[in-house]
Amino acid sequence: MRSLINVFDLSKEEVGALLDTADDIIANPAKYATACHGKKIATLFFEPSTRTRLSFEAAMLELGGQVLGFEAGGNSSSSKGESVADTARVVSCYADIIAMRHPLAGSAYVASKNASIPVINAGDGSHSHPTQTLADLCTIRRHKHKFDGLTVGFCGDLKYGRTVHSLIQALSRYTGIKIVLISPKELRLPEYVKNETIKANGMEYYETESMTEVIGELDVLYMTRIQHERFASEEEYLRLKDSYVLDMAKMELAKSDLIVLHPLPRVNEISTAVDKDPRACYFEQVLNAKYMRMALILKLLAERDCEAPAEEGEYRTDLVCDNKGCIVTTEQELPHLFRKGVDGKYRCLYCEHRE
Numbered sequence: 007m008r009s010l011i012n013v014f015d016l017s018k019e020e021v022g023a024l025l026d027t028a029d030d031i032i033a034n035p036a037k038y039a040t041a042c043h044g045k046k047i048a049t050l051f052f053e054p055s056t057r058t059r060l061s062f063e064a065a066m067l068e069l070g071g072q073v074l075g076f077e078a079g080g081n082s083s084s085s086k087g088e089s090v091a092d093t094a095r096v097v098s099c100y101a102d103i104i105a106m107r108h109p110l111a112g113s114a115y116v117a118s119k120n121a122s123i124p125v126i127n128a129g130d131g132s133h134s135h136p137t138q139t140l141a142d143l144c145t146i147r148r149h150k151h152k153f154d155g156l157t158v159g160f161c162g163d164l165k166y167g168r169t170v171h172s173l174i175q176a177l178s179r180y181t182g183i184k185i186v187l188i189s190p191k192e193l194r195l196p197e198y199v200k201n202e203t204i205k206a207n208g209m210e211y212y213e214t215e216s217m218t219e220v221i222g223e224l225d226v227l228y229m230t231r232i233q234h235e236r237f238a239s240e241e242e243y244l245r246l247k248d249s250y251v252l253d254m255a256k257m258e259l260a261k262s263d264l265i266v267l268h269p270l271p272r273v274n275e276i277s278t279a280v281d282k283d284p285r286a287c288y289f290e291q292v293l294n295a296k297y298m299r300m301a302l303i304l305k306l307l308a309e310r311d312c313e314a315p316a317e318e319g320e321y322r323t324d325l326v327c328d329n330k331g332c333i334v335t336t337e338q339e340l341p342h343l344f345r346k347g348v349d350g351k352y353r354c355l356y357c358e359h360r361e
């Protein structure tokens with residue numbers, strides 16, 4: 007049985023096949039209308055994310071299946087009492103597939119190890135949200151018909167932006183991609199993402215603080231929100247805030263076939279005037295996320311009887327994960343396990359926190 011915890015759980019070929027399935031669903035929705043008849047998805051949302059939950063539920067309903075589940079209120083303690091492992095075991099008796107959102111990194115992995123049905127990670131803390139990345143890839147390919155050779159700009163908070171790190175990782179499998187990183191100094195892409203993803207794969211990249219300087223070169227512009235409190239000071243915020251707002255004046259400098267993406271929700275980093283521009287693809291991205299979730303549900307249910315790929319690697323059991331956002335902090339009797347990475351350093355199996 008297969009689950010999807012990280013986007014790299016899928017091979018490049020499998021990602022390509024999911025993109026093909028999504029294209030086919032878009033072209034022939036009737037063909038899929040009863041594909042999951044009699045099947046149920048359980049949406050287990052230990053923290054609120056109404057848009058993501060509705061997307062998974064709409065995906066299953068459009069496949070002719072049914073949905074059940076819960077969404078916890080603002081604080082995750084409403085789930086207090088039962089472990090993720092036990093919840094996964096129990097829900098396996100009620101549903102055919104799980105989509106799970108949880109505030110702690112590694113929670114979906116723990117669920118997948120205890121469920122007897124496939125688990126889709128719908129966001130585990132600051133760690134991973136693979137179906138968002140699949141939606142990003144889907145939107146790029148539907149417009150550009152390829153990934154190789156694209157110049158992709160990322161603008162906003164590149165330090166904490168989980169969706170940015172995941173998309174750069176996903177793009178690192180293709181050739182000739184140029185990455186342009188646009189952010190204030192204090193919100194630059196972390197060194198480990200540069201070293202382990204961009205440099206390790208020989209991707210060309212360029213860092214700048216100015217969107218206007220580079221927007222004309224881009225094929226894809228991925229915008230993210232900069233939270234006010236991320237700036238070093240109020241003066242710094244006031245000085246920089248408009249440089250990272252995409253408006254029509256900046257769009258006039260861009261290519262006619264640029265596409266603009268944003269994981270949403272948007273606050274004010276894209277002017278609403280841009281919404282009417284045909285290059286604005288962020289609402290289409292929401293729709294594509296639903297189609298990619300449909301494709302993924304079909305794939306995981308079809309492969310339910312397949313063996314999960316073996317988890318290879320060298321492990322250490324003598325290290326302790328001190329990441330407060332890791333599932334080892336709350337899950338009873340979960341052993342601390344660190345797996346050796348390609349760089350020889352060990353990372354927490356659940357949250358990828360470094361030794």
Ligand SMILES: [Zn+2]
Binds near residue numbers: 112332334
């Ligand atoms: Zn950890």
